[in-house]
Amino acid sequence: MTLPALPTDLVTPHALPTATDPTAAIAELAGRFLTPNYRNANVVFTHGEGPWNIDVAGRRYLDFSSGVAVNLLGHAHPDLVAALQDQVGKIIHQSNYWHNLHAAPLARDLCEQFAAATAAATGTPWPARVFFCNSGAEAIEALVKLARRWHAKVLGRPRPGIVTMEGSFHGRTYAAMTATAQPKYQAGFEPLVPGFCHVPFGDLAALAAACTDETGAVLIEIVQGEGGVNLPPAGWLRAVRDLCDARGMLLLLDEVQTGLGRTGTFFAFEQEHCAPDALALAKGLGGGVPVGAIVARDAVAHALQPGSHATTFGANALAMRAGRVVLEVLARDRVLDNARDVGAYLLERLHAAFDAQPYTIDVRGRGLMVGVQVRGDPKRVVDAARDRGLLLSVAGADVLRLTPPLLVDRGHCDLAVERLRAAADEVLLPVASAISA
Numbered sequence: 001m002t003l004p005a006l007p008t009d010l011v012t013p014h015a016l017p018t019a020t021d022p023t024a025a026i027a028e029l030a031g032r033f034l035t036p037n038y039r040n041a042n043v044v045f046t047h048g049e050g051p052w053n054i055d056v057a058g059r060r061y062l063d064f065s066s067g068v069a070v071n072l073l074g075h076a077h078p079d080l081v082a083a084l085q086d087q088v089g090k091i092i093h094q095s096n097y098w099h100n101l102h103a104a105p106l107a108r109d110l111c112e113q114f115a116a117a118t119a120a121a122t123g124t125p126w127p128a129r130v131f132f133c134n135s136g137a138e139a140i141e142a143l144v145k146l147a148r149r150w151h152a153k154v155l156g157r158p159r160p161g162i163v164t165m166e167g168s169f170h171g172r173t174y175a176a177m178t179a180t181a182q183p184k185y186q187a188g189f190e191p192l193v194p195g196f197c198h199v200p201f202g203d204l205a206a207l208a209a210a211c212t213d214e215t216g217a218v219l220i221e222i223v224q225g226e227g228g229v230n231l232p233p234a235g236w237l238r239a240v241r242d243l244c245d246a247r248g249m250l251l252l253l254d255e256v257q258t259g260l261g262r263t264g265t266f267f268a269f270e271q272e273h274c275a276p277d278a279l280a281l282a283k284g285l286g287g288g289v290p291v292g293a294i295v296a297r298d299a300v301a302h303a304l305q306p307g308s309h310a311t312t313f314g315a316n317a318l319a320m321r322a323g324r325v326v327l328e329v330l331a332r333d334r335v336l337d338n339a340r341d342v343g344a345y346l347l348e349r350l351h352a353a354f355d356a357q358p359y360t361i362d363v364r365g366r367g368l369m370v371g372v373q374v375r376g377d378p379k380r381v382v383d384a385a386r387d388r389g390l391l392l393s394v395a396g397a398d399v400l401r402l403t404p405p406l407l408v409d410r411g412h413c414d415l416a417v418e419r420l421r422a423a424a425d426e427v428l429l430p431v432a433s434a435i436s437a
């Protein structure tokens with residue numbers, strides 16, 4: 001097959017931007033040289049301060065997206081800045097053939113959190129181990145590989161089947177994308193990874209019916225983030241745990257977005273009164289530095305023997321130092337208390353501002369993971385909010401998602417709600433009025 005010739009401007013290696021405005025110049029370069037898979041808005045950020053982002057023109061934006069639920073400590077947190085500056089001057093990377101000063105202590109701290117949370121849920125602290133990687137999708141890949149290898153090599157009978165929930169989002173690599181039960185993320189990438197099936201979120205009977213002798217694990221995102229800030233029915237996860245125990249399946253949790261205090265407790269599963277066999281973390285773990293991890297019950301973790309799984313950058317000194325600072329600050333500054341308190345306040349303020357609006361379908365959330373479901377195009381509201389100096393993101397088809405840094409205060413929430421309401425009124429009220437007229 002002969003490929004069509006590329007336009008010459010696409011093959012010019014050192015094309016310089018022709019625009020003089022810095023935002024337009026960067027947008028022009030991006031348009032030429034980055035793969036066109038992102039719909040970037042034309043805003044170029046140069047730096048941040050706490051919950052604020054500042055663009056090249058000096059405009060300030062209140063960041064209630066946090067880089068999609070990543071920057072738990074906001075931008076340029078002094079402890080993170082100091083530690084990373086120090087670490088960069090010492091050592092950034094070595095391979096996993098050797099130890100560094102930070103991976104094992106960070107693993108210990110995560111295991112202590114896991115032990116405390118499982119003890120609260122079951123009465124016994126479950127010992128665990130950690131594998132570090134670089135992103136959420138990679139952590140999900142590791143969970144899938146762990147589950148399959150546990151059945152095949154440790155228990156001696158392959159049970160490759162994995163059931164996931166409709167509306168979930170687990171990432172863009174192959175197993176993570178296949179686990180993601182939303183066809184729009186899979187279109188054109190077939191064939192997908194065999195062995196996955198999907199059932200409606202929160203439907204215990206459908207899950208029980210879908211599980212066969214070949215099913216080795218159930219994978220759940222407790223509060224579906226990308227899917228639309230969807231909360232699980234009360235008691236459902238606990239019942240899933242019982243089903244897994246009865247059928248010898250592993251319960252795997254995707255806490256990539258919900259973990260590290262986002263929903264008001266260190267792990268979201270703490271609010272469900274049951275415990276998983278393994279879970280995935282990423283997003284907030286490095287405070288903006290790419291870090292992913294799985295935390296797995298000790299016995300299950302032994303499925304990953306030398307040579308079975310690895311990643312070059314995983315557990316590197318810089319990433320691990322970042323993770324340690326994040327955990328230290330969360331504990332020292334009682335950040336989870338703030339996330340619970342301010343999260344409840346934000347939800348209350350959103351109810352007050354949006355419940356009576358004709359375009360509002362629902363306001364819901366847990367901790368500082370909150371959504372406003374609307375009739376109309378949420379992307380246009382996000383754009384209008386950005387023009388008013390507020391950053392947030394869209395989740396699902398119709399949800400405005402707020403995931404601010406966990407250190408925001410009530411004043412930040414008041415300002416965010418005021419700006420969001422103004423943006424939503426501008427975009428959605430005319431449509432709602434036209435429909436009701």
Ligand SMILES: Cc1ncc(COP(=O)(O)O)c(C=O)c1O
Pocket residue numbers: 068135136137138140169170171172221225226254255256257258282283
């Ligand atoms: C719940 C969940 N799991 C997995 C992922 C994938 O993480 P990453 O984009 O770091 O690969 C995401 C990303 O949004 C997520 O929200």
